Amino acid sequence: MVGTRHSSTNLRRTLFVCAGLFLLFVLAxxxxxxxxxxxxxxxxxxxALTGKSNCSLSAEERAILFDIRVPxxxxxxxxxxxxxxxxxxxxxxxxxxxxxxxxxxxxNGAAVGTMAxxxxxxxxxxxxxxxxxxxxxxxxxxxxxxxRGRAGATPERLILAGVIVTTFLSSAIVFITTVMDATRIRxxxxxxxxxxxxxxxxxxxxxxxxxxxxxxxxxxxxxxxNLMMLGERDAFDxxxxxxxxxxxxxxxxxxxxxxxxxxxxxxxxxxxxxxxLVRLSFGSDNRLVIPAAAIxxxxxxxxxxTLARTVIAPRELPVGAITALIGAPLFVYLLxxxxxxx
Amino acid sequence: MRALASAVNPSLRPSPKGRGxxxxxxxxxQILVCALLLALPLACSRTETKQTSNSPTHEVTDEAGRRxxxxxxxxRIVSLAPNxxxxxxxxxxxxxxVGRTSYCDYPPQAKAVTxxxxxxxxxxxxxxxxxxQLVLVSTASQLENFTRQLDEQKIAVYVTNPQSxxxxxxSIENLGQLFGTSEVAAKLVGDLRRRASAVDHATATLKPxxxxxxxxxxxxxxxxxxxxxxxxxxxxGGISVTADVPTAFPRFSDEAALAxxxxxxxxxxxxxxxxxxxxxxPALKTSPAAVNGHVYxxxxxxxxxxxxxxxxGLEQLARALHPEAFK
Amino acid sequence: xxxxxxxTINYDSRIAVKDVSLRVRPAKVISIIGPNGAGKSTxxxxxxxxxxxxxGEVILDEQPLQTYARRVVGQRVAVVAQEADVRFPVTxxxxxxxxxxxxxxxxxxxxxxxxxxxxxQNAIAExxxxxxxxxxxxxxxGGERQRAVLARALATEAKIFLLDEPTANLDLAxxxxxxxxxxxxxxxxxxxxxxxxxDVNLAAEFSNEVMLMKDGRTVAYGSPAEVLSEQLLKKVFDxxxxxxxxxxxxxxxxxxxxxxxxxxxxxxxxxIDQ
Numbered sequence: 001m002v003g004t005r006h007s008s009t010n011l012r013r014t015l016f017v018c019a020g021l022f023l024l025f026v027l028a029x030x031x032x033x034x035x036x037x038x039x040x041x042x043x044x045x046x047x048a049l050t051g052k053s054n055c056s057l058s059a060e061e062r063a064i065l066f067d068i069r070v071p072x073x074x075x076x077x078x079x080x081x082x083x084x085x086x087x088x089x090x091x092x093x094x095x096x097x098x099x100x101x102x103x104x105x106x107x108n109g110a111a112v113g114t115m116a117x118x119x120x121x122x123x124x125x126x127x128x129x130x131x132x133x134x135x136x137x138x139x140x141x142x143x144x145x146x147x148r149g150r151a152g153a154t155p156e157r158l159i160l161a162g163v164i165v166t167t168f169l170s171s172a173i174v175f176i177t178t179v180m181d182a183t184r185i186r187x188x189x190x191x192x193x194x195x196x197x198x199x200x201x202x203x204x205x206x207x208x209x210x211x212x213x214x215x216x217x218x219x220x221x222x223x224x225x226n227l228m229m230l231g232e233r234d235a236f237d238x239x240x241x242x243x244x245x246x247x248x249x250x251x252x253x254x255x256x257x258x259x260x261x262x263x264x265x266x267x268x269x270x271x272x273x274x275x276x277l278v279r280l281s282f283g284s285d286n287r288l289v290i291p292a293a294a295i296x297x298x299x300x301x302x303x304x305x306t307l308a309r310t311v312i313a314p315r316e317l318p319v320g321a322i323t324a325l326i327g328a329p330l331f332v333y334l335l336x337x338x339x340x341x342x
Numbered sequence: 343m344r345a346l347a348s349a350v351n352p353s354l355r356p357s358p359k360g361r362g363x364x365x366x367x368x369x370x371x372q373i374l375v376c377a378l379l380l381a382l383p384l385a386c387s388r389t390e391t392k393q394t395s396n397s398p399t400h401e402v403t404d405e406a407g408r409r410x411x412x413x414x415x416x417x418r419i420v421s422l423a424p425n426x427x428x429x430x431x432x433x434x435x436x437x438x439x440v441g442r443t444s445y446c447d448y449p450p451q452a453k454a455v456t457x458x459x460x461x462x463x464x465x466x467x468x469x470x471x472x473x474x475q476l477v478l479v480s481t482a483s484q485l486e487n488f489t490r491q492l493d494e495q496k497i498a499v500y501v502t503n504p505q506s507x508x509x510x511x512x513s514i515e516n517l518g519q520l521f522g523t524s525e526v527a528a529k530l531v532g533d534l535r536r537r538a539s540a541v542d543h544a545t546a547t548l549k550p551x552x553x554x555x556x557x558x559x560x561x562x563x564x565x566x567x568x569x570x571x572x573x574x575x576x577x578x579g580g581i582s583v584t585a586d587v588p589t590a591f592p593r594f595s596d597e598a599a600l601a602x603x604x605x606x607x608x609x610x611x612x613x614x615x616x617x618x619x620x621x622x623x624p625a626l627k628t629s630p631a632a633v634n635g636h637v638y639x640x641x642x643x644x645x646x647x648x649x650x651x652x653x654x655g656l657e658q659l660a661r662a663l664h665p666e667a668f669k
Numbered sequence: 670x671x672x673x674x675x676x677t678i679n680y681d682s683r684i685a686v687k688d689v690s691l692r693v694r695p696a697k698v699i700s701i702i703g704p705n706g707a708g709k710s711t712x713x714x715x716x717x718x719x720x721x722x723x724x725g726e727v728i729l730d731e732q733p734l735q736t737y738a739r740r741v742v743g744q745r746v747a748v749v750a751q752e753a754d755v756r757f758p759v760t761x762x763x764x765x766x767x768x769x770x771x772x773x774x775x776x777x778x779x780x781x782x783x784x785x786x787x788x789x790q791n792a793i794a795e796x797x798x799x800x801x802x803x804x805x806x807x808x809x810x811g812g813e814r815q816r817a818v819l820a821r822a823l824a825t826e827a828k829i830f831l832l833d834e835p836t837a838n839l840d841l842a843x844x845x846x847x848x849x850x851x852x853x854x855x856x857x858x859x860x861x862x863x864x865x866x867x868d869v870n871l872a873a874e875f876s877n878e879v880m881l882m883k884d885g886r887t888v889a890y891g892s893p894a895e896v897l898s899e900q901l902l903k904k905v906f907d908x909x910x911x912x913x914x915x916x917x918x919x920x921x922x923x924x925x926x927x928x929x930x931x932x933x934x935x936x937x938x939x940x941i942d943q
Contacts, residue, residue: 239743239771
């Protein structure tokens with residue numbers, strides 16, 4: 001993007017952008033709640049969603065709307081927020097616009113944790129997000145150590161580290177599936193690609209809580225991240241408590257990825273596409289990028305999930321397939337542009 | 343989006359005169375408000391749908407040991423597995439089927455019924471819209487995800503997962519009882535038992551044929567100790583060369599397949615499988631079975647769906663392995 | 670202000686700096702020169718806490734460096750290192766404004782104040798980058814980027830500057846401008862600077878003190894005239910040089926001698942050839 005003019009971001013601009021994105025999100029939320037495998041009347045659904053009581057919806061249609069669809073759309077939003085914010089954080093911390101939870105293998109780490117929880121502690125629902133978080137932390141740690149060279153994480157080292165960690169963890173996943181019985185394997189394969197249909201209100205609550213805590217933690221460190229994006233040594237010289245910020249940001253990002261994977265499997269490319277589009281449009285200041293990516297990420301996954309559950313209705317595609325279809329070509333495009341002269 | 347950005351006229355002077363702390367609070371507050379707004383619909387989402395009907399209900403225990411509350415008269419059924427659909431029609435309740443998976447294709451009348459998705463990922467929305475009184479479920483993995491959602495909508499879920507010929511008979515009888523068609527079910531079971539016994543008698547004195555049952559050619563999969571087909575083959579007068587291999591559908595090595603030297607090979611193909619698995623795997627091309635032409639194709643739907651047609655499958659297997667006994 | 674007391678630094682399993690002492694005083698510029706691997710950059714990094722000395726300590730404003738929070742150190746010591754390798758779209762103005770982080774009331778999410786903006790603008794003016802504010806950092810040439818790094822350091826309002834090869838990518842005009850800027854900053858605001866450089870002539874011209882290092886040790890430490898002698902330079906760089914006085918400023922002028930045949934015998938104390 002030669003000739004793009006940016007200037008210093010200020011509070012008013014940030015609020016304006018976030019408000020605009022939030023409106024977009026609300027629009028996506030409304031439309032996605034109305035669309036689905038089962039046709040609902042547009043007026044009736046819109047009326048019910050805005051809280052009125054005398055709408056022309058049957059009891060079953062109300063049930064579909066509020067008990068099945070709305071929770072699912074909310075979960076899609078929470079997952080999108082978690083993954084987009086985590087992606088923005090990884091990119092800033094690893095100083096690379098191509099860093100992303102899925103590509104780095106962090107999603108796989110969380111998936112291994114979740115699967116281990118299901119196989120060994122199946123009865124306790126809380127074990128899933130907890131072990132997903134643990135898996136995400138371990139994977140993050142591995143990638144960081146592997147990718148770190150003298151000059152920080154260059155794109156090549158990062159992709160290499162990500163490939164190593166991802167493939168290693170994929171093997172772990174395959175190993176665990178052999179311990180499982182045959183009927184579960186198929187539903188796991190689907191889940192691994194992103195499955196938003198198994199919402200429980202507990203997991204939804206966890207996803208929300210994680211999104212709120214994680215995003216707030218990241219936003220609190222946004223200014224420090226701006227400096228760390230230019231180099232850890234530079235940031236240190238300018239007064240940033242580098243090791244503390246690194247710890248908090250990694251922990252927050254792992255929390256976000258862990259919660260999202262525990263709730264819905266690994267949805268890829270969200271952390272790549274959304275922060276990048278936000279940066280392209282509004283600049284790299286993390287004080288704006290992180291909240292904006294959080295909101296835009298929610299919208300992105302909501303739209304992808306709506307496609308996933310309506311394109312071959314009544315059957316479903318895994319939502320990760322849709323995000324990959326959009327994200328992978330974009331990733332190739334970014335790679336070819338060198339991802340530096342945007 | 344860039345137009346939007348530049349429209350906000352990037353001014354170099356920051357706007358509000360607040361102190362840094364106020365701004366930081368504003369920011370955190372803004373995010374919290376967003377999170378709360380998102381959570382709001384959740385709080386109001388539990389709706390009242392299925393009011394308890396005034397028709398009498400009774401409790402049964404399904405084949406997974408779950409207690410299920412059912413109305414006395416069941417008029418609307420959804421089946422989430424092809425074999426269960428076949429059983430529903432076989433016991434005479436086919437006209438009450440309102441929902442099926444995309445793979446339920448037998449009997450042909452079933453194809454006119456509304457589709458609700460596939461076995462592992464049915465569309466809960468469609469199921470709710472069909473207002474069923476009973477949903478028939480077969481595999482355990484379905485139980486985890488969406489049965490909870492159906493429970494919340496007060497839609498009864500009945501698990502039946504026959505994994506052997508005798509279990510199929512029991513399932514037919516149970517469902518017949520559920521749907522009030524016990525006489526039809528009993529008659530059907532009687533017929534099926536007679537036919538099965540006939541096969542048993544015919545093959546009782548014959549020397550079992552060594553059979554390799556090829557589930558897929560590449561990669562090579564076969565049946566193992568835990569598959570009901572192993573037992574079916576035994577009844578049909580054969581002995582699966584992989585009868586002692588653990589698990590139900592093991593991936594088999596080419597060398598082991600070659601070394602097993604079966605005298606007959608069964609290729610389940612056709613039906614919903616189409617042309618898949620219609621050729622013998624390369625490792626078995628030199629086996630006695632292939633060399634002597636004792637390779638038998640059988641319609642996959644007859645052997646992989648635990649339903650009344652399983653007996654057809656049994657008969658065809660027996661006829662293939664021992665042609666001289668079934669003139 | 671800032672002092673290194675007998676520090677020894679072990680780095681990558683070898684001893685990078687051996688028993689070096691340095692004293693930074695207001696309005697003084699110290700240059701550190703020496704061959705590659707002499708430990709100059711390591712010493713510089715120790716002065717702001719980037720590297721920890723194995724023996725000895727660094728004292729900032731009468732207290733050990735470790736006792737300060739990073740932010741406080743960032744307010745008092747600014748670093749001008751090799752130009753940043755930036756892979757994100759960052760404008761020059763945003764980059765320079767980053768220097769205000771340490772002085773911020775709220776570092777978490779707060780935005781810059783009017784004063785921060787003003788200081789950044791001044792720094793940009795001083796480094797002759799006016800007109801570059803909206804340009805992306807990685808669109809600039811190496812020299813322009815280096816000036817942006819200096820501008821950021823100036824914007825911090827720190828009193829102590831640590832510069833590592835600040836003139837490496839600059840053209841002739843800007844080399845002089847940069848050091849002149851640092852010199853005037855030190856003189857007008859009682860700031861101090863420690864400059865690691867390969868350019869011995871610039872060191873001679875602009876510094877109050879010069880430290881000559883080799884293999885991690887201090888070979889000489891004193892005024893430019895004392896340190897920049899033919900013997901010492903030959904000893905450290907293994908190179909014949911001619912030292913005379915700059916015709917205009919009178920500062921020592923060092924000229925390497927490349928011809929091996931007609932090397933004039935080194936006369937004690939240097940000689941003025943003319």
